[in-house]
Structure formats: structure tokens, C-alpha cells
Amino acid sequence: MIQFIDLKGINHQYRDELMQAAIDVIESGWYIQGAQVEAFEREFADYCDTNHAIGVGNGLDALILIFRAYKELGKLKEGDEVIVPANTFIASILAITENRLKPVLVEPNEQTYNLDPQLLEKLITSKTKAILVVHLYGQLADMPAIIKIARQHQLLVIEDSAQAHGANFNNKKSGNWGDASAFSFYPGKNLGALGDAGAVTTNDNELAITIRSLGNYGSSVKYQNIYQGINSRLDEIQAAFLRVKLKYLDKEIAHRKKVAQTYSEGIKNRLITLPTSHIKSNIKLYSSHVWHLFVIRCKHRKALQKHLINQGVQTLIHYPIASHHQKAYQSFFTEKYPLTEAIQDELISLPIYPVINDKDVSRVIRALNSFDHR
Numbered sequence: 172m173i174q175f176i177d178l179k180g181i182n183h184q185y186r187d188e189l190m191q192a193a194i195d196v197i198e199s200g201w202y203i204q205g206a207q208v209e210a211f212e213r214e215f216a217d218y219c220d221t222n223h224a225i226g227v228g229n230g231l232d233a234l235i236l237i238f239r240a241y242k243e244l245g246k247l248k249e250g251d252e253v254i255v256p257a258n259t260f261i262a263s264i265l266a267i268t269e270n271r272l273k274p275v276l277v278e279p280n281e282q283t284y285n286l287d288p289q290l291l292e293k294l295i296t297s298k299t300k301a302i303l304v305v306h307l308y309g310q311l312a313d314m315p316a317i318i319k320i321a322r323q324h325q326l327l328v329i330e331d332s333a334q335a336h337g338a339n340f341n342n343k344k345s346g347n348w349g350d351a352s353a354f355s356f357y358p359g360k361n362l363g364a365l366g367d368a369g370a371v372t373t374n375d376n377e378l379a380i381t382i383r384s385l386g387n388y389g390s391s392v393k394y395q396n397i398y399q400g401i402n403s404r405l406d407e408i409q410a411a412f413l414r415v416k417l418k419y420l421d422k423e424i425a426h427r428k429k430v431a432q433t434y435s436e437g438i439k440n441r442l443i444t445l446p447t448s449h450i451k452s453n454i455k456l457y458s459s460h461v462w463h464l465f466v467i468r469c470k471h472r473k474a475l476q477k478h479l480i481n482q483g484v485q486t487l488i489h490y491p492i493a494s495h496h497q498k499a500y501q502s503f504f505t506e507k508y509p510l511t512e513a514i515q516d517e518l519i520s521l522p523i524y525p526v527i528n529d530k531d532v533s534r535v536i537r538a539l540n541s542f543d544h545r
Contacts (some may be wrong), residue, residue: 172524173531175485178358180526181423183364185415189365192411202407204387212370214356214417215354218337219346221372223379226405227386230333230355233369234266234303236403237329237351239299240381242270246327247436251300253329256286256493257511258307263331264494266353267303268503275299276495278510282447284308284466284518289371295320301327306335306345308489309361309463311425314340314348316393329353332372336361336465337424346372351382356413361427361463362420368409423525427462430523430532434465437536440474442544444468464489465523471544473521482538487520 182189189324208226216224227233241247249271255263257276267274275293278286284307291302297432302321304312321328330352332338335345346352369381381398384391389400435445445467448460466489469475479486493515495504521535 173484173527173534175487175522176359176524178363179525181363181524185419188415190411191232192415193408195409196408199407204404205407207407207410207414208405211405211414211454213283214414215370216372218417218420219344219352219372221347221352222374222376223372225371225372225373225379225383225386227369227382227412228403228405230353230368230369231262231266232359232386232401232403233353233355233371234262234322234331234398235269236327236382236385236401237353237371237378238266238270238272238301239385240378241327243381243385244377247272247300250298252296252298253301253303254291254294254304256305256307257508258284258493258514259307259331259489260333260490261494261497261499262333263303263305264500268500272301273298273443276504276506276508276511279307279514280313281510283310283312284446284514285310285312286317288313288320292320295324295326296481299324301329303329303331304349305333306338307464308446308466309334309338309461311335311338311340311345311459314343318348333357333360335461336463337420337459338461339459347374350375351378356409361461362413362416362423364409364416364483365412366406366409368405368413370405381445411493424461427523428460428523430527431460431462431465433529433532434521434523434536437533438467438539440540440542441472442542443468443539462523465521466518467521467539468514468517469519470517472517474544475539475542476519478542479535479538482534482541484535485522485536489517491515 212224328349330349332345333355338345351373354370356364385400386403389396389398
């Protein structure tokens with residue numbers, strides 16, 4: 172069976188360095204907010220070309236803390252509206268409602284599955300105060316257009332970069348476009364820890380200080396609590412692991428791009444719609460897709476997934492139930508989102524990861540090309 176993702180194989184490449192990193196932390200005697208976290212924050216900020224990176228417990232906490240910080244700074248208040256893609260993972264919505272803000276769902280661009288700037292602008296009202304841009308599957312949304320709209324309406328722009336480590340638009344990386352950005356280092360991400368971990372990037376000094384305090388019990392000086400904060404700090408050992416893996420992130424992205432190109436050139440089945448890696452706009456743009464996921468579309472998804480399993484290929488569905496259909500939000504959203512619902516029923520994610528080999532990629536392609544729904 173070709174696994175959807177081989178986490179053991181990915182981390183085995185760096186086994187010796189990861190083992191040494193763990194030993195270094197253990198022998199240091201310092202396990203929370205130590206030298207490894209400080210170094211990783213500096214290195215990740217440099218990688219994203221931002222002034223700050225603040226390590227937190229996970230990607231959801233990163234989003235929650237950004238919104239909470241803006242409330243503390245008086246830039247958001249309860250009831251303010253935040254525009255967010257309808258087809259995103261539930262965490263994006265949870266972060267908004269956790270802060271008693273109102274999510275306003277917008278349909279995606281059908282080619283990229285990312286936020287559509289034209290549809291975005293139509294939803295802006297006097298209550299709109301922020302846009303949460305989710306860079307799905309490894310490709311940045313049309314950030315120049317979105318930033319232009321946001322500035323015209325004086326809106327905050329927050330990036331959900333959980334799937335877009337290293338992605339760039341006109342050579343400007345994810346995490347450096349908006350006012351702040353949330354990253355997840357969940358093990359399956361392009362930059363994955365060996366457990367839960369996350370970070371916020373920003374160029375705003377005041378926001379960075381506020382987020383760092385909020386995630387540390389609301390304190391910047393021990394036993395002095397400015398805010399009613401929470402405990403969400405990047406573990407020292409996860410920071411050490413992430414420092415090892417950050418060194419190889421661009422190499423792994425290059426492999427993902429090679430696999431994606433092979434899939435794109437080799438899959439030739441009229442029943443399957445391939446993803447696109449460019450963004451249509453009125454100006455010339457260059458977008459670098461880092462292929463966190465290779466997502467195809469098929470109206471006969473159930474049959475296709477069964478066929479692939481029979482051919483020894485494991486796949487996943489991101490995401491089988493749209494946020495507005497979740498029980499947690501059954502009384503929250505009343506409108507229909509036909510494109511999001513079609514995507515929910517048709518998308519399927521193929522194996523793509525840094526240690527998948529050419530032989531297995533070819534097997535996946537043959538399995539897809541042999542699918543014939545009758």
C-alpha cells in the first residue's frame with residue numbers, strides 16, 4: 172500500500188540530527204522557553220522575512236491569539252465581522268468564534284480553491300473589520316489584490332499559513348503579507364514537528380509583545396499579569412526538532428514540486444480535474460506553490476477512492492464536511508455555498524510527501540488513469 176503520508180520515513184532522514192537535538196535539550200536542563208525556542212523563533216522569522224516569530228502551542232492557538240491580541244489592542248471588538256473562506260478547515264472558524272467575532276463565509280476561486288478577491292469585496296460592510304486569508308493546499312491566495320481591497324476599507328489582514336510554509340507570491344513569502352500570520356507545525360505539515368506546535372509571524376512590534384504575553388498567562392514579567400492570558404508556548408524540544416527540519420524545508424519543497432509536476436503531466440483521465448498552480452489576475456503575477464496537498468476533483472469520488480484502495484493507493488479527503496454543515500455551527504450559518512459544497516463532495520488528496528519515490532508516483536498515476544466509472 173502506498174501511504175498517503177509516511178511520517179516515519181520523513182523524519183528518519185534526519186534521525187541522527189533529531190536524536191542529537193533531543194539529547195541537547197535533555198542535557199540542558201531547560202525545557203520551557205529556553206535557547207532552542209529563542210533560536211527557532213529567530214530562524215523562522217528570518218525564513219519568512221518577518222521581524223517577529225512567536226512560538227505557541229499549535230496552529231489553532233496561533234490564530235486565536237492573533238484575534239485576541241487585536242481585541243486587547245482595541246482594533247477588534249466582540250461582534251465584529253471577519254471574512255473567511257467557506258471551504259477552510261474548521262480551525263479557521265473556531266478561532267474567530269472563540270473570540271466572539273462573527274465569521275462571514277465567502278466562496279473560493281474555483282481554479283485555486285483560495286479566497287476570491289472579487290467575491291470578497293462584495294461582502295464588506297460597515298461591520299467588517301478583518302479578512303482571514305487561508306492559503307489552502309500550499310498556494311498563496313491573490314495577496315496583492317486582497318491587500319489592496321483591505322487597505323481601501325481599512326481592514327486587518329490575517330494569514331492562515333498552516334498549509335503554506337515556504338510558499339511565496341512575487342518572491343514574498345507566506346507569513347509576510349498580512350498584518351499577522353498563523354502557522355501550524357502539526358507533524359503532517361510541510362514543516363512538521365514531532366507533536367503539536369505553532370507560531371505567529373508579524374512585523375508589528377506591539378502585536379508581537381501582546382501575543383507573547385497572552386500566550387504566557389498574560390505575563391511579560393514573571394508574576395505580573397497584564398492580561399487574562401492562557402498557557403500556549405512552543406515546547407523547547409519541539410523547537411529543537413523544528414530547527415533541524417527547517418534547514419531541509421526548501422529541499423523537501425523541491426521534491427514536492429517535482430512530484431506535483433509528474434502528477435500534472437502524467438494524469439490523463441477525463442473524469443479527473445487537476446489542480447492549478449497559477450493565479451489569474453489583471454497584473455502579471457508569480458505564485459510558488461509548495462504542494463502541501465495535491466488535490467484533484469472527481470464527480471465520482473467514492474468510486475475513485477475505492478478504485479485507488481484496490482490498486483494499493485491510500486488517499487484522504489480535505490475536508491469531507493464543510494464548516495457551515497458542522498453540528499457545532501448548525502444554527503450559525505443559514506446561507507448555502509454551492510461551490511464549497513461541490514468541492515466538499517468531489518475533492519480527493521493524493522499521496523505527496525518528501526520521501527515518496529518515482530516508482531510509487533508512477534503507480535499512483537497508473538491507478539488514476541485506469542479509473543473508468545460506468
